[in-house]
Amino acid sequence: MATIEAMTGDEVAAEAMRQINPDVVAAYPITPQTEVVQNFSQSVANGRVKTEMIRVESEHSAMSACVGASAAGVRAMTATCANGLALMWEIVYIAASYRLPIVMAVANRALSGPINIHCDHSDSMGARDSGWIQLYSENCQEVYDNLIQAVKIAEDKSVLLPVMVCFDGFIISHATERVEILDDEKVKNFIGEFKPQYPLLDLNNPVTYGPLDLFDYYFEHKRQQVEAMENAISVIEKVGKEYEKISGRKYELVEKYNLEASDMVIIAAGSTAGTIKATIDELKEKGINVGLLKIRTFRPFPHVQIRDALKDKLCVAVMDRSASFGARGGPIFLEIRSTLYEEKKKPVVVNYIYGLGGRETTVEHIKKVVDNLSKIKKTGKVDRLIDYLGVRE
Amino acid sequence: MKEKGWKEIPIGGLILEPGNAEKYLTGSWRTFRPVVNKEKCTSCLLCWIYCPDDSIIVEDEQMKGFRYEHCKGCGICKNVCPFKAIEMVEESKYQQIEK
Numbered sequence A: 001m002a003t004i005e006a007m008t009g010d011e012v013a014a015e016a017m018r019q020i021n022p023d024v025v026a027a028y029p030i031t032p033q034t035e036v037v038q039n040f041s042q043s044v045a046n047g048r049v050k051t052e053m054i055r056v057e058s059e060h061s062a063m064s065a066c067v068g069a070s071a072a073g074v075r076a077m078t079a080t081c082a083n084g085l086a087l088m089w090e091i092v093y094i095a096a097s098y099r100l101p102i103v104m105a106v107a108n109r110a111l112s113g114p115i116n117i118h119c120d121h122s123d124s125m126g127a128r129d130s131g132w133i134q135l136y137s138e139n140c141q142e143v144y145d146n147l148i149q150a151v152k153i154a155e156d157k158s159v160l161l162p163v164m165v166c167f168d169g170f171i172i173s174h175a176t177e178r179v180e181i182l183d184d185e186k187v188k189n190f191i192g193e194f195k196p197q198y199p200l201l202d203l204n205n206p207v208t209y210g211p212l213d214l215f216d217y218y219f220e221h222k223r224q225q226v227e228a229m230e231n232a233i234s235v236i237e238k239v240g241k242e243y244e245k246i247s248g249r250k251y252e253l254v255e256k257y258n259l260e261a262s263d264m265v266i267i268a269a270g271s272t273a274g275t276i277k278a279t280i281d282e283l284k285e286k287g288i289n290v291g292l293l294k295i296r297t298f299r300p301f302p303h304v305q306i307r308d309a310l311k312d313k314l315c316v317a318v319m320d321r322s323a324s325f326g327a328r329g330g331p332i333f334l335e336i337r338s339t340l341y342e343e344k345k346k347p348v349v350v351n352y353i354y355g356l357g358g359r360e361t362t363v364e365h366i367k368k369v370v371d372n373l374s375k376i377k378k379t380g381k382v383d384r385l386i387d388y389l390g391v392r393e
Numbered sequence B: 001m002k003e004k005g006w007k008e009i010p011i012g013g014l015i016l017e018p019g020n021a022e023k024y025l026t027g028s029w030r031t032f033r034p035v036v037n038k039e040k041c042t043s044c045l046l047c048w049i050y051c052p053d054d055s056i057i058v059e060d061e062q063m064k065g066f067r068y069e070h071c072k073g074c075g076i077c078k079n080v081c082p083f084k085a086i087e088m089v090e091e092s093k094y095q096q097i098e099k
Helices: A009-020 A034-045 A059-072 A082-097 A122-126 A140-155 A184-191 A218-247 A272-285 A303-309 A331-340 A363-379 B046-050 B076-080 B091-098
Strands: A003-007 A024-027 A052-055 A076-080 A103-108 A133-136 A163-168 A177-181 A254-257 A264-268 A291-295 A297-299 A315-320 A348-354 A386-389 B032-036 B056-059 B062-066 B086-090
Touching: A003 A009, A009 A034, A009 A076, A009 A103, A009 A140, A009 A163, A009 A177, A009 A184, A024 A034, A024 A059, A034 A052, A034 A076, A052 A059, A059 A076, A059 A082, A076 A082, A082 A122, A082 A218, A103 A122, A103 A140, A133 A140, A133 A218, A140 A163, A140 A177, A140 A184, A140 A218, A184 A218, A218 A297, A254 A272, A254 A303, A264 A272, A264 A331, A264 A363, A272 A291, A272 A363, A303 A331, A315 A331, A315 A363, A331 A348, A348 A363, A363 A386, B032 B062, B032 B091, B046 B056, B046 B076, B076 B086, B086 B091
Parallel strands: A024 A052, A024 A076, A076 A103, A103 A163, A133 A163, A264 A291, A264 A315, A315 A348, A348 A386
Antiparallel strands: A003 A177, A133 A297, A254 A291, B032 B086, B056 B062
């Protein structure tokens, strides 16, 4: 029997970690992720987990300890955000390159500077080429569900890649919501026992991690990483289906909301997808129909599923909670446009950069986006390809 | 050694076969070649102890020369030799002779 609790995103992340019961957690607190580490430490102190908790002096060390633990052959987890993720950077790439199935909770926060502790996606979007799988969560329930699924996705033999479970700092991390918590035993059985492929501590089968890899083989190892990401697409789908069986909650690469009913679509990742759903419901009553395509999986980018979902659509607004300075639009926008390039009949796609540094994004803002989509639909004219929602002129 | 494709090698740059560095020839990296003067050498084997690439050939406790297919020419053997029995000679000189 699942229990129903009132928990914040951070609390529920710590609760998922308690149930996953990793062998090693190495983490350093940083706002707004702090309560993940704090609550999980409590579980360690109370003897509710068998985890070896390593209290490191920095995020660089946190990820290094996770790499060491995972290579040694145990399940390792951590959590961070923003500048903490930035400080991990070097080892973030190494974790993916060594093919270590580490799972990390990321409470999305704006990168300094100027210093800001509130939500945007600049931290994890910056890590989009690091070789980590990235799942974005809309609410507290999804933080919990994604973390549990992440363990199984990461450890799949055809994948063996680390996973970031991203959730909006403060908006999710500090908001109390109703969440369904599965039984400990159910979670334990779902993730199963960790069977490492190449444990360093297996003395009968000695392996070397991290040797020099020059022009003659480095490229081949990167090609393997590309393949593992491709494989992750079907594994994420499979794990989602298995998870639905134990939880009753459906998880796919992308989520469609009122998509069939309209030829206008908004694409978003994270908590704003919830704001968009509320807007869609409100507008529906007034006879205006708009659909949402929520990006749950950003890495690997589910381009086939997105292309199919956008078939026959007329206009699309892509919401990016991070700016890619000097690029022609935000990271999600670029992926969407690239996905549609081969299509003969493709929708008009515009970009909204929004919510940087925690700037509030409300139903009213989303209504403006819908207004603009309606205008584009009517006139076929795009005033601004890339617009900044909620910024003052 | 024939180079393998991405489907044929272990993931993550892992080495699953201990000691396979022997198969990876690094002799071509060398700019200076160590040459031993057998008249000065006492086979104290300090060079054997210090060589980072296991490139000192020892038979019956006697220093017999160098494994040039692995020696990178770092010159540590020359530096540690108490009898100045090892000289580092420019590799190009040998290549001219070998031509």
